[in-house]
Amino acid sequence: MQNASKVNLHFSDWKNKSIVRSGRFKESPDELFDENLTDYPDNLLPFIGHPAYEALDDRIKSRIGSFAWIAWNKRVVDTEELIIGPALACLIANKTDITLKGIPKMAIRQAIVDEYFHSHMHDIAVGITIENRSLSQEDVEQLDKPALLYRRYQEVASDLPEQWQKDIALLVWCVIGELSIYEFLTFVSKDETVQPASRSLVGLHERDEAVHASLIQAVMEDNYQYLSEEQKSCFEACLPYGLSAFSAVDWVIWQDVLRISGVKDSEQIIKDVINDSSISNTIPLNRSFVRIKRFCENVGISTEDIF
Numbered sequence: 001m002q003n004a005s006k007v008n009l010h011f012s013d014w015k016n017k018s019i020v021r022s023g024r025f026k027e028s029p030d031e032l033f034d035e036n037l038t039d040y041p042d043n044l045l046p047f048i049g050h051p052a053y054e055a056l057d058d059r060i061k062s063r064i065g066s067f068a069w070i071a072w073n074k075r076v077v078d079t080e081e082l083i084i085g086p087a088l089a090c091l092i093a094n095k096t097d098i099t100l101k102g103i104p105k106m107a108i109r110q111a112i113v114d115e116y117f118h119s120h121m122h123d124i125a126v127g128i129t130i131e132n133r134s135l136s137q138e139d140v141e142q143l144d145k146p147a148l149l150y151r152r153y154q155e156v157a158s159d160l161p162e163q164w165q166k167d168i169a170l171l172v173w174c175v176i177g178e179l180s181i182y183e184f185l186t187f188v189s190k191d192e193t194v195q196p197a198s199r200s201l202v203g204l205h206e207r208d209e210a211v212h213a214s215l216i217q218a219v220m221e222d223n224y225q226y227l228s229e230e231q232k233s234c235f236e237a238c239l240p241y242g243l244s245a246f247s248a249v250d251w252v253i254w255q256d257v258l259r260i261s262g263v264k265d266s267e268q269i270i271k272d273v274i275n276d277s278s279i280s281n282t283i284p285l286n287r288s289f290v291r292i293k294r295f296c297e298n299v300g301i302s303t304e305d306i307f
């Protein structure tokens with residue numbers, strides 16, 4: 001299907017298919033909270049198998065799962081609110097040399113509406129966990145650092161003197177985020193050991209993101225050519241940094257999760273895990289990276305040195 005037809009289809013489907021319009025999301029989920037299930041998949045805990053982690057009692061392990069889940073949701077909300085929302089707003093305000101109008105502009109605005117509703121959904125997920133696990137608000141508020149992908153954006157943006165360069169960098173982060181968040185969400189939504197309400201919420205988000213990935217790719221493929229040569233070279237220069245920001249494991253947040261859960265050896269555990277060559281420092285966003293590579297090839301960005 002041609003990109004323009006895809007955008008038209010997503011635009012006209014939105015009123016029926018998007019979560020915000022369909023009414024499928026319930027603030028009080030039908031699924032009951034099962035305290036025997038984990039809040040976060042054990043197999044995604046990077047320190048599983050570490051002797052100090054394995055020696056912890058079940059109460060602390062359960063707290064680690066809860067704070068890991070809250071941190072995971074916060075990463076999703078940070079992606080929506082600090083990257084995707086502002087970047088898409090920048091795009092429809094024509095802050096770059098891309099001028100969007102008509103259906104593509106309206107479809108991107110629909111995506112912005114979706115993103116803020118997704119943040120609301122994840123707020124609900126966090127609230128359910130806090131309530132059912134009787135976590136203190138003060139402990140939860142200690143998870144106050146923005147996600148690594150945003151901290152890395154800030155580092156890159158602070159090295160770029162011009163506002164238009166910061167806008168392009170934000171757009172790069174947005175394209176990578178929108179083409180990879182679907183895969184990131186599947187890590188949790190498919191895991192049957194986690195709370196069913198969490199899985200169904202993430203599953204709903206995934207559906208919208210499958211549409212967003214297709215929409216953003218189509219709009220950007222049709223419009224990349226309108227960026228000036230300077231904007232294009234800035235876009236290409238930022239790409240490797242963005243890819244690394246989205247795929248790097250956030251060890252700082254993992255240490256916070258352990259510390260807030262009451263683990264005394266949190267610093268040592270994280271040091272050991274970072275130094276353990278059998279534990280990956282990256283999130284396996286393989287399918288997404290294939291898709292981003294295809295996008296690059298379609299708009300004429302050389303991928304030799306990037307992938």
Ligand SMILES: [Fe+2]
Nearest residue numbers: 080114115118
């Ligand atoms: Fe989203």
Ligand SMILES: [Fe+2]
Nearest residue numbers: 115178209212
């Ligand atoms: Fe999205």
